[in-house]
Amino acid sequence: xxxQISFLLNGEKVEVEVEPHWTLLYLLREVLELxxxxxxxxxxxxxxxxxxxxGKAVVSCLFPVMxxxxxxxWTVEGLAETSPGGLHPIQRAFIDNGAIQCGFCTPGMIxxxxxxxxxxxxxxxxxxxxxxxxxxCRCTGYIQIxxxxxxxxxxxxxxxxxx
Amino acid sequence: MKEEFVNVxxxxxxKDAYEKAIGRATYIHDLKLPGMLxxxxxxxxxxxxRIVHIDTSKAEKLPGVKAVLTGYNIPEIRIGFYxxxxxxxxGKVYAMRDEVAAVAAIDPEIAEEALELIxxxxxPLPAVFDPxxxxxxxxxxxxxxxxxxxxRLPWKLVAxxxxxARKNSAYVVEDQFRVTRVTHCCMGTSGCVAVFDPQDNLxxxxxxxxxxxxxxxxxxxxxAMGLTGKKVRVIQTTIGGGFGSKLDTxxxxxxxxxxxxxxxxPVKITFTREEEFKYTSPRQPAIIRIAQGCDREGKLTxxxxxxxxxxxxxTSWGATTPSVMMMPISSLYKVPNVRYTAxxxxxxxxxxxxxxxxxNPQATFAIECSMDQLAEAAGIDPMEFRLMNANEPGxxxxxxxxxxxxxxxxxxxxxxxxxxxxxxxxxxxxRGVGMASLIHVGGGARVYKSDGCGxxxxxxxxxxxxxxxxxxxxxxxxDTVIAQVVxxxxxxxxxxxxxxxxxxxxxxxxxxxxxSRTTFVACNSALGAARKVKxxxxxxxxxxxxxxxxxxxxxxxxxxxxxxxxxxxxxGKLLRGAHYTRRGKMIMAEYFYDPDNEMLDKEFKGxxxxxxxxxxxxxxxxxxKETGQVKILKYVAAHDVxxxxxxxxxxxxxxxxxxxxxxxxxxxxxxxxxxxxxxPNFLDYKILTAKDVPPMExxxxxxxxxxxxxxxxxxxxxxxxxSAPAIANAIYDAIGVRIKDLPITPEKIxxxxxxxxxx
Numbered sequence: 001x002x003x004q005i006s007f008l009l010n011g012e013k014v015e016v017e018v019e020p021h022w023t024l025l026y027l028l029r030e031v032l033e034l035x036x037x038x039x040x041x042x043x044x045x046x047x048x049x050x051x052x053x054x055g056k057a058v059v060s061c062l063f064p065v066m067x068x069x070x071x072x073x074w075t076v077e078g079l080a081e082t083s084p085g086g087l088h089p090i091q092r093a094f095i096d097n098g099a100i101q102c103g104f105c106t107p108g109m110i111x112x113x114x115x116x117x118x119x120x121x122x123x124x125x126x127x128x129x130x131x132x133x134x135x136x137c138r139c140t141g142y143i144q145i146x147x148x149x150x151x152x153x154x155x156x157x158x159x160x161x162x163x
Numbered sequence: 164m165k166e167e168f169v170n171v172x173x174x175x176x177x178k179d180a181y182e183k184a185i186g187r188a189t190y191i192h193d194l195k196l197p198g199m200l201x202x203x204x205x206x207x208x209x210x211x212x213r214i215v216h217i218d219t220s221k222a223e224k225l226p227g228v229k230a231v232l233t234g235y236n237i238p239e240i241r242i243g244f245y246x247x248x249x250x251x252x253x254g255k256v257y258a259m260r261d262e263v264a265a266v267a268a269i270d271p272e273i274a275e276e277a278l279e280l281i282x283x284x285x286x287p288l289p290a291v292f293d294p295x296x297x298x299x300x301x302x303x304x305x306x307x308x309x310x311x312x313x314x315r316l317p318w319k320l321v322a323x324x325x326x327x328a329r330k331n332s333a334y335v336v337e338d339q340f341r342v343t344r345v346t347h348c349c350m351g352t353s354g355c356v357a358v359f360d361p362q363d364n365l366x367x368x369x370x371x372x373x374x375x376x377x378x379x380x381x382x383x384x385x386x387a388m389g390l391t392g393k394k395v396r397v398i399q400t401t402i403g404g405g406f407g408s409k410l411d412t413x414x415x416x417x418x419x420x421x422x423x424x425x426x427x428x429p430v431k432i433t434f435t436r437e438e439e440f441k442y443t444s445p446r447q448p449a450i451i452r453i454a455q456g457c458d459r460e461g462k463l464t465x466x467x468x469x470x471x472x473x474x475x476x477x478t479s480w481g482a483t484t485p486s487v488m489m490m491p492i493s494s495l496y497k498v499p500n501v502r503y504t505a506x507x508x509x510x511x512x513x514x515x516x517x518x519x520x521x522x523n524p525q526a527t528f529a530i531e532c533s534m535d536q537l538a539e540a541a542g543i544d545p546m547e548f549r550l551m552n553a554n555e556p557g558x559x560x561x562x563x564x565x566x567x568x569x570x571x572x573x574x575x576x577x578x579x580x581x582x583x584x585x586x587x588x589x590x591x592x593x594r595g596v597g598m599a600s601l602i603h604v605g606g607g608a609r610v611y612k613s614d615g616c617g618x619x620x621x622x623x624x625x626x627x628x629x630x631x632x633x634x635x636x637x638x639x640x641x642d643t644v645i646a647q648v649v650x651x652x653x654x655x656x657x658x659x660x661x662x663x664x665x666x667x668x669x670x671x672x673x674x675x676x677x678x679s680r681t682t683f684v685a686c687n688s689a690l691g692a693a694r695k696v697k698x699x700x701x702x703x704x705x706x707x708x709x710x711x712x713x714x715x716x717x718x719x720x721x722x723x724x725x726x727x728x729x730x731x732x733x734x735g736k737l738l739r740g741a742h743y744t745r746r747g748k749m750i751m752a753e754y755f756y757d758p759d760n761e762m763l764d765k766e767f768k769g770x771x772x773x774x775x776x777x778x779x780x781x782x783x784x785x786x787x788k789e790t791g792q793v794k795i796l797k798y799v800a801a802h803d804v805x806x807x808x809x810x811x812x813x814x815x816x817x818x819x820x821x822x823x824x825x826x827x828x829x830x831x832x833x834x835x836x837x838x839x840x841x842x843p844n845f846l847d848y849k850i851l852t853a854k855d856v857p858p859m860e861x862x863x864x865x866x867x868x869x870x871x872x873x874x875x876x877x878x879x880x881x882x883x884x885x886s887a888p889a890i891a892n893a894i895y896d897a898i899g900v901r902i903k904d905l906p907i908t909p910e911k912i913x914x915x916x917x918x919x920x921x922x
Contacts, residue, residue: 035193036186038403040350041436045845048350076186091184095176098811101819102638103183104190104350104403129853136845138348138404139638140815141822142853 005069010078018065025049025060027068028075036076036107040136047135050108051075057115059134076107079114090114093152094145101139109135113149122153169719170650170657171873174811178642178662179401188401191354191370192433199356200229202422202432203274204415205264205281206442207256210511210838211290211303214254214263214283221280222266227273230425231281233264237421240387242380242412245314245478247306248514250417256285257305257476259838260442260513262414267422267430292838294473294508295450305476305509312509314474318485320493320767322561323500328465332456336536339452340529341904342887344473344833345826346445347518348850351403353443354433355416357423364394365420370402372409372635373675376611378667380412384420399665405637406823407517408443410677411479415442440843444479444516445833447472447507451529455498461543463552465500468492468529474507475514482507482515483610484522489767491526493562494775495602496534496552501561511838517677519820520880523603524827524887528905531599531888535895544588545892546579549600554777556866563768564775568866568876570803571600571777577801577862578781587783591899594796597892598781599885605805605876606773606868607758608678615757616684617671618692620649622700622750624742626720626735628653628660630692633673634685636664639879640812641681647808648686648872652693653700654717655734671753679776679877682808684758686872691754699750700734703741707732758870773870776877778802780821780885784893788916791909793829793894795857802861805868805876813878817861820882826851828887832906 002017009032018027028034028051037060040048044062051060052074053067079088090113093099100106109132116123116131123131128149129142137145182188219231234253242248252261264281268274289303296302297312305312329335356368365385371377374397381395402409415432423430434442454467474482485505492503538548550572558566578598579585587596607614619631630649636642646660664670673685697717705712708731710724723731741748761769783797800817807813830849834841842848867874887905895901900915 029193034186035189038190038351039192040352041845043436043844046350046436076184080185087181087185094184095180098174098177098815100177100180100183101640101815102350102402102404103179103188106183107186110184129856132853134852136348136350136850136852138350138406138823138850139819141818141820141859142856143818143859144811144815146853146856 005066007068007070008072010074011082020066022065023061024051024063024065024068027065028060034075034077038104038107040104047112048105048108050111050135052111052115055115055118057112076110079110089155090117090152093148093155097144097148097151099140099145099148105135105137109137109145113152117153168651170647171808172806173809175643175647175657175809177640177812178646190351190403191356191368191400192351194356194368194400196356196358196429199429199431200267200269200426201271201274202265202267202419202430203271203278204262204418205278207259207261207263209256209285209287210259211288212256212285213288214252214256215286216284217264218282219264222277225273225277225280227269228266228277229428230267230422231264231277232418232421232425238387238389240384240417242417243478244480244482248414248477250414250421258511258513262418265418265422267426290511290838292510292512292835294471294510297508297510305511314478314482314507314509316482316507318505320489320501320503320562322493325465325467325500325502328500329456332464333459334537334540335454335456336533336540337454338533338536338903339450340532342449342525342528343905344445344448345831346440346443346833347404347406347408349404349406349408352434352436352439353413353415354431355419356429356431357419358429359423359427363390366396366398367416367420369397369399369416370409371397371399372405372637372677374399374635374667375633375672376675377412381420384417388424397667399635402637405676406519407521407677410517410675437843440848441840444481444514446518447481447484447515447525449525451525453529453533455533455537457537457541461541461548461551463496463498466492466498468503470505472505472507473510473512473515475510475512477514479514479516481517484517486763486767488522488526489562490604491523491530491602494560494564495527495530495600497554497558499561512835513840519823520884521678523880523884524824527599527601527884528887531885532891532901532903535892546575546584546598549575554602563770565770567774567870568805568868569775569777570864570866573864574777574779574801574803575600577864578779578799581799581860581862582781582783582797588896591897593788593897594783594785595893595895595897596781596783597889597896598779599888599892600779601777601881601884603776603881603884604678604772605683605776606870607680607684607760608772609760609762610678611674612762613674613757614680614684614760615755616673616688617753617755618688619671619753620692620696620751622696622738624735624739626655626659626733626738628655630660630662630689631670632662632664632685632689633671634664634681635676637676639816640809641676641685643812644682644808645685645689649689649693651873652690653697655720679879679881681879682875683774683871683877684756686808686875688754688756690872691756692752695752695754696750699752700737704732704737707737707740774805774868774876776803776881778881778885780889782889782893784890784897786894786897786912788898791912793907795825798857798859800861800882801864802878802881803864803866804878805871806865806874807863808873808875810863813863814861816878817882818859820880821859821886822851822856824883824886825890827883827905828890829906
């Protein structure tokens, strides 16, 4: 039995019929054709599917679709499209700091970083590591990702928000 | 010299980072074609069994199912290095991961349901999982027609007289080491989409690291399917990690091809994470026996190594890793007398394949642990011992490698300095330092008859440059370094260069992204083409400016005369002129670069690579004697890379490699029980997370490499090679116990401490 849900997706209202057993990732990728969020494990262990729901980073591969009713959801696509110049400062920092190799973990990593910086604009290195602990990256060894998030945080505070 | 470069040596962001950062890069999982079906594979329930009967009738009747294949309704296609594998098994299964049947259906759920309806009757056979057991006379034969479980690959390298040298050595150490099965864990799981046109030409959307060798493999498969004279096009989507896992063509790809041909519809197969763990091939586990000796002064006299590798039930190109293991065994440090033999043994385990380092991490673990043991026996500081025996430029090694550039000594010294070695070493107070070095091919590697790579360059009306390369980008940054060297040569900016690298119909040939060869080989190839294009452009400019060619300089998108700098023309304008002129011309060039390296001869000797990359890693650890926990306090890496074309991407290779190496040392292990993998998920197979990142420093050492593009050598694999022995050596320095099998778990440390107390 399909049910209608409505929620805010990347700042725009979406009304869509869903099967109650779907995950948010399934809705995003297979129905709404937003393939930025990736399925790396389907079990909530790798973080490649991370999106932001009501300000919190969640693994969308486990997130029940019915729970997004009335919620505010942000994906990596929305981040770019609603930023000046088509690029959010976190995305810019990832590009400039060599934080992206194969890139499969990148969308989830960026969303975890966004959720962190929205809540804590000046995180310590340990806080950054904790925020992305659930996002596995096999290419970079995380170091340039951590640097990128530090750079994005600094850029934000120096210039008062979005660069 | 350095400062003159505009593009080379600069931390240019990766070319495709933008589309990856905004979520627009298309991975195989993101690809959907009209009418596409979803393929699913049924695997064996036994590690070794006869297939008595397969009944697919129920699955075929399930609505939405478009085809069901087994080994009994497809043509015979033999695949792998030894041709001992088939896409779907017939008669017998050899391992739990063996493919038995496959389904194509309109959605993945129906395909999954159909698998459950396939009935397979097996007659279990005795199985063998230990390579030493498998070598025994009465062991069950994995492949009966092969008559023995030992592969007929006689890996043997002999240089000098080991027995004589051993007799004359002042100090000798001998020991046995074991390395375990680990896997690539590419974040993007495996997958492909196969499509036939109505005339039976195949397009395969793929994540392969060897598009042109794969094209040939699939061409062979088409022939076996009765489709002779048909075309194969391989198009790579964005690749979610490689690390050697895509250097063979795999059963699932052939299955997708067979399903697409049967159904006349595009067929996609993608793996779940569990399938990725269970049904793709890991790095070879090995049992390594090593003896080394030195003279009274500490000069190495000999190295003697025997190895047994668990091949698993089928044979991939990974079975040739002993040829690369020979490299550190013969040529890491100056060792005049060398002997090495290796046996690859069939078992009913999952079969192994290439993984970053290609045998080097396994061999280096044994060599570098043994180096510390020998230093101790000789009473010499391990760092001094390494410096004393370090390789030097101009040396010819026992395997006949001609060492061109070599900064191993500088790397060892850098590690010593960064670790504060002299002060920290030898305390035995729960804290300790250790180091290990590496050699790797850095100037291509003649694994196949060709080590070549082609490039085509064209320039457009606006002074922009399109580079068509055979090289593949698996995240390492081939796309970017190629753009940098071409931009440097043509006097434009990296952002003016577009690199096209993913389509066998469009791009020229290349042997594949392996052996850390791409920066060296593909950039040399791109440079060759760029020089030809440059010559054409200068001819045109000489006419346009009425200046001799040898006075002309291309810089910052402009061509000007050295002697009359006011005489200049913008590159785009010059090129438009070439197109919009009567008898105009297209400025483009092709170049094929095949390095002047040698295939190993019958004795496994020869100058395998044009250049060799060196490095050393060092680590400071703290070991908790109560819990056995190892904490890395500091990790340092120094790498001799020739010229760093892109220091930022290069550092990424080092950090990523080192973290993979630390995982190999401490946490990663595929646990198998009776041939079945028991930890196929990220909770139980522990790769390192951001929380595990130790304080890490990388030092890049840049000796000029005469054969390298702008002096560069390869760096893709070296970062993961010396981590495990460096850590094992540091643990020994901290608590006086040596763990000889990977991974070094707290349980093993506690057991070793207990053992030490007893004695």
